[in-house]
Amino acid sequence: MANYDIGIDLGTTSIIIYVVGKGIVSKEPSVVAVNKKTDSVLAIGQKAYEMAGKTPAHIVVERPLQNGVISDIDMTEEIVKYFIKKVSSSYVVKPKVAICVPSAVTNVEARAAVNAALSAGARKTFLVEEPIAAALGSGVDISLPRGRMVVDIGGGTADIAVISLNDVVDSTSVKCAGTQFDDRIIQYVRLNHKVLIGEKTAERLKKEIGSVKKVMEDTEMEIKGRSLETGLPVKITVTSDEFIPTLNEFAMTLVVAVKGVLEKTPPELVGDILEDGILLTGGGSLIKGLPELISGETGVQCRVSENPIDCVAIGTGMALDLIADGYSLSYSSDY
Known part of the structure; x- marks a missing residue:
């Protein structure tokens, strides 16, 4: 498994990135600071979070994911692009990306998550249900x-x-x-x-x-x-x-x-x-x-x-490992 394949816990409040072979490499708030006058992104992640509640009227700090689903596809793509660029060790071969989604995700929401990853440069995208990833990351033999x-x-x-x-x-x-x-x-x-x-x-x-x-x-x-x-x-x-x-x-x-x-x-x-x-x-x-x-x-x-915050991202990476080893995982959807 190439060490730049990525597992993403794309959460409402935070985004946690797992790189296969390296473990958890990034953990930041899933927020974006946008200049509404120019429609430009000023900051993403921790830097944007630090601006919350302290900006002038034309700068808005927002969460593109609401209640566990993507509400702003464009801004979600910006977040995913930012973190894939931040953690990828190679720009020659695009990484495989696994993204956690709620178990009750709709087809529209699933497609939005896939499009965000593909637009961000993923070679192939897998969707893994969050409870499955959480169990794997907690050491449960499912x-x-x-x-x-x-x-x-x-x-x-x-x-x-x-x-x-x-x-x-x-x-x-x-x-x-x-x-x-x-x-x-x-x-x-x-x-x-x-x-x-x-x-x-x-x-x-x-x-x-x-x-x-x-x-x-x-x-x-x-x-x-x-x-x-x-x-x-x-x-x-x-x-x-x-x-x-x-x-x-x-x-x-x-x-x-x-x-x-x-x-x-x-x-x-x-x-x-x-x-x-x-x-x-x-x-x-x-x-x-x-x-x-x-x-x-x-x-x-x-x-x-034992690791309640990171276990979903860890389990996502483990799912990528299992898929690479030839296991057929009925709970993962690939695109």
Whole structure:
């Protein structure tokens, strides 16, 4: 396998690049800064993220992927081109590219992802479902006739799938993921403290003290924002416990989806899942109390992947390796 073949975890909040033979080589926010006066791209990735909330009116920092799907094809192509150029070790032979997609992806969305990669210079493009990649990247042997349940909670969507014999038995995708938790935090602070905070502050709050279930002592955190009453900058102190009801209510959307997939899964595979547990992956799986909440509601033990953020990109690279070695993967679509 040439060392410039690439696996891409093209997420709503971040893009992670895996190069076969090298591992994870790049991890940056999937954002673009655009000058609306000239329609030119000013920055991509981390540099663009640092501009967020600090630009003049004619410069917009936007995410071309919304809720796990491509909403702006042109800007997505710019992102993919940028990262392929950044990590490729050869411009003579175009790389093969594997891209992760949600399990419930539509044909239109799949074609948009393929076109972005081909336009960016890929020789051939493979689409791999995110739960499959997450399982592979977490060290799960999906070739066995045994039911495995994966819940991949990304930035825009949560993908829930039962896997057996290298394929997805049943799956669903729900918009209950990282950015939506951030939105709930922003709404809560606005309604209950009359303060407007930004996305970065909400994300930091979620990571540091956010919880969907009481699993730790009440913790305080000081945040900054703009008072909706005076319009002036303010500092307020919030606690972890006060966010539990609103985050728990939203997290139940995910729990209901997990239950729905379990209810449609064949009995023999459900028995395997009960024995092996549910695997949680993605950055959203790190929200405090989430494994305990899902376990308590379903009666099935949950565990978080050892490398929840990178496992999807790693699994994508592993899929490329398997395809190169001649394995027939029924879950990958090539173009």
